[in-house]
Amino acid sequence: MKNDIIEKAAAVGVAPEAFHDVQTKFEAYTGAEPYLFVSYSHRNIDKVYPILDMLHERKYRIWYDESCETGNDFREELREKIECCDAVLLFVSEASMASPFCGMEVIVARENKKRIYPIYLDEAEVPPAFQILLANTHHGSIGNIPKLIKALVRDLPPATMDRLTTEEDRLLKCEDNGNYIAVDEGVRVICTKAFRNRNQLTHVTLPESLEVIEAEAFRSCASLVEMDIPEKTSHIGESAFRDCVSLERLTIRNSLIKIGERAFENCPVLTEINLPDGLAEIYGSAFNGCKKLKSIKLPANLTVIGENAFADCVSLEMIELPDTMMKIDDLVFSGCTALKSVFLPQGLKKIGKAAFKACRSLTSVQIPASVTYLSTDLFRGCESLRSIQVDPKNRHYKSEPNKRDGADHVLFNKNKSVIIAYPAASREVQYDIPDSVTEVSDWTFSECKKLNRITIPDSVEEIGEGAFCNCVLLDELVIPDSVGKIDDCAFRGCSSLERIVIPSSVTELGWGVFDGCRDSMIVYCDEGSAVQAYCRRNKILEDRIENMEG
Numbered sequence: 225m226k227n228d229i230i231e232k233a234a235a236v237g238v239a240p241e242a243f244h245d246v247q248t249k250f251e252a253y254t255g256a257e258p259y260l261f262v263s264y265s266h267r268n269i270d271k272v273y274p275i276l277d278m279l280h281e282r283k284y285r286i287w288y289d290e291s292c293e294t295g296n297d298f299r300e301e302l303r304e305k306i307e308c309c310d311a312v313l314l315f316v317s318e319a320s321m322a323s324p325f326c327g328m329e330v331i332v333a334r335e336n337k338k339r340i341y342p343i344y345l346d347e348a349e350v351p352p353a354f355q356i357l358l359a360n361t362h363h364g365s366i367g368n369i370p371k372l373i374k375a376l377v378r379d380l381p382p383a384t385m386d387r388l389t390t391e392e393d394r395l396l397k398c399e400d401n402g403n404y405i406a407v408d409e410g411v412r413v414i415c416t417k418a419f420r421n422r423n424q425l426t427h428v429t430l431p432e433s434l435e436v437i438e439a440e441a442f443r444s445c446a447s448l449v450e451m452d453i454p455e456k457t458s459h460i461g462e463s464a465f466r467d468c469v470s471l472e473r474l475t476i477r478n479s480l481i482k483i484g485e486r487a488f489e490n491c492p493v494l495t496e497i498n499l500p501d502g503l504a505e506i507y508g509s510a511f512n513g514c515k516k517l518k519s520i521k522l523p524a525n526l527t528v529i530g531e532n533a534f535a536d537c538v539s540l541e542m543i544e545l546p547d548t549m550m551k552i553d554d555l556v557f558s559g560c561t562a563l564k565s566v567f568l569p570q571g572l573k574k575i576g577k578a579a580f581k582a583c584r585s586l587t588s589v590q591i592p593a594s595v596t597y598l599s600t601d602l603f604r605g606c607e608s609l610r611s612i613q614v615d616p617k618n619r620h621y622k623s624e625p626n627k628r629d630g631a632d633h634v635l636f637n638k639n640k641s642v643i644i645a646y647p648a649a650s651r652e653v654q655y656d657i658p659d660s661v662t663e664v665s666d667w668t669f670s671e672c673k674k675l676n677r678i679t680i681p682d683s684v685e686e687i688g689e690g691a692f693c694n695c696v697l698l699d700e701l702v703i704p705d706s707v708g709k710i711d712d713c714a715f716r717g718c719s720s721l722e723r724i725v726i727p728s729s730v731t732e733l734g735w736g737v738f739d740g741c742r743d744s745m746i747v748y749c750d751e752g753s754a755v756q757a758y759c760r761r762n763k764i765l766e767d768r769i770e771n772m773e774g
Contacts, residue, residue, distance in 0.1 A: 265319035593617035600665035
């Protein structure tokens with residue numbers, strides 16, 4: 225070995241001790257997989273070897289001539305290594321440009337159509353012949369080593385890198401280099417964040433052995449366009465594909481039993497989903513913000529849809545829930561502005577808070593007999609809704625027609641003590657709240673833009689949040705002295721309201737009760753009442769507060 229070092233040092237004009245002082249941390253690659261060939265002058269090993277070590281740490285397969293025997297076949301072996309490599313890493317310096325070996329290596333690389341990646345070590349003058357050969361190639365320099373390494377990792381052939389780090393049957397990490405990768409058969413688990421932020425990745429082939437995709441495994445893979453989940457995969461973890469903003473196609477096989485929270489949140493170009501029948505629950509925000517999602521095949525055995533699961537899926541037009549459904553959680557379809565129809569099956573027990581909020585295209589809903597709980601703000605902002613019909617066999621809720629032809633239905637609790645929702649698209653201009661009602665619930669009349677008269681009976685004790693929000697034609701309202709509380713934003717956006725009478729029985733007023741009302745609106749109230757104090761605190765001018773006795 226000592227004789228080899230002396231001979232090599234003599235051949236390149238370097239002191240033998242230099243080979244001891246500066247060495248790589250790895251041996252040159254000798255296998256059959258794609259690798260990088262390194263062309264350099266041994267006079268520059270102090271600059272070259274640290275860069276090679278950094279690339280090797282990033283799992284590149286690298287061949288350099290330390291593995292070569294000295295003797296008559298030296299040039300022939302160099303030629304052979306170049307012919308078999310995927311690309312050539314050329315370190316340009318005064319010494320390398322004067323070296324016959326480096327000159328030969330560049331020529332052989334060009335003859336074999338190998339891509340050359342020059343890295344400039346000094347201000348070397350490149351011979352005219354080399355200038356032509358190196359034209360239109362990526363250039364780098366050692367002026368900023370971290371920037372150089374980052375550029376090389378981005379640009380070098382992905383095939384020359386061991387991109388995947390595995391431990392037994394678990395895939396731990398993928399390096400971001402290249403747009404396609406195939407995960408080896410035998411991998412059973414893709415670990416947390418293994419592919420996170422791999423922005424160059426467009427396609428991934430998963431093995432049939434795969435069983436689990438853990439949390440954030442592919443999160444923010446911004447260029448990933450499709451994903452085929454293998455047959456054996458049973459679990460997709462939380463946020464596994466969240467923010468994959470280019471994901472268009474998703475195929476999920478029949479073994480899947482769990483999709484974690486936010487698994488596909490903000491995949492805005494995903495257009496279609498077919499979910500396997502074994503899936504019993506869709507967790508919260510699983511498909512939130514999938515703005516181009518037009519159709520969903522829900523599992524035949526689905527029982528629960530979690531909070532915000534399909535919120536802001538603005539292209540979704542129809543949803544049919546399976547007969548096994550028991551619970552629609554809070555805000556599940558909120559913001560689904562294109563949703564025109566929804567089928568609620570017998571067996572459904574609960575519909576959560578604002579589940580259909582701002583579903584502006586929804587025209588009618590039928591509540592099955594099985595429902596035992598629904599939120600009072602269920603249809604907030606459903607401005608096209610004309611009818612809410614409840615199965616007569618339902619023991620907790622009922623609906624009654626508002627028009628003579630029975631077309632528009634209003635939603636109440638069973639004994640009609642609470643009015644829950646008035647259809648915002650009703651053509652009626654006047655409505656008399658039944659005298660059985662003690663509570664006008666949250667957002668009951670919101671977006672009722674044709675009503676200009678609403679009569680509140682003296683049975684009502686409480687007016688809920690946003691109860692009359694955006695009733696833009698409502699011009700007068702008398703609150704009976706049975707009412708003790710008016711909640712937040714109750715009359716927000718009532719832009720035509722000219723006159724409102726509020727008795728001293730009202731001692732609780734929420735924030736923003738009159739936000740968006742006209743400047744000329746007059747509030748009639750008692751001197752020294754909580755209402756008068758509220759108006760003054762909220763800068764309603766004195767000339768707009770009238771004493772009811774006057």
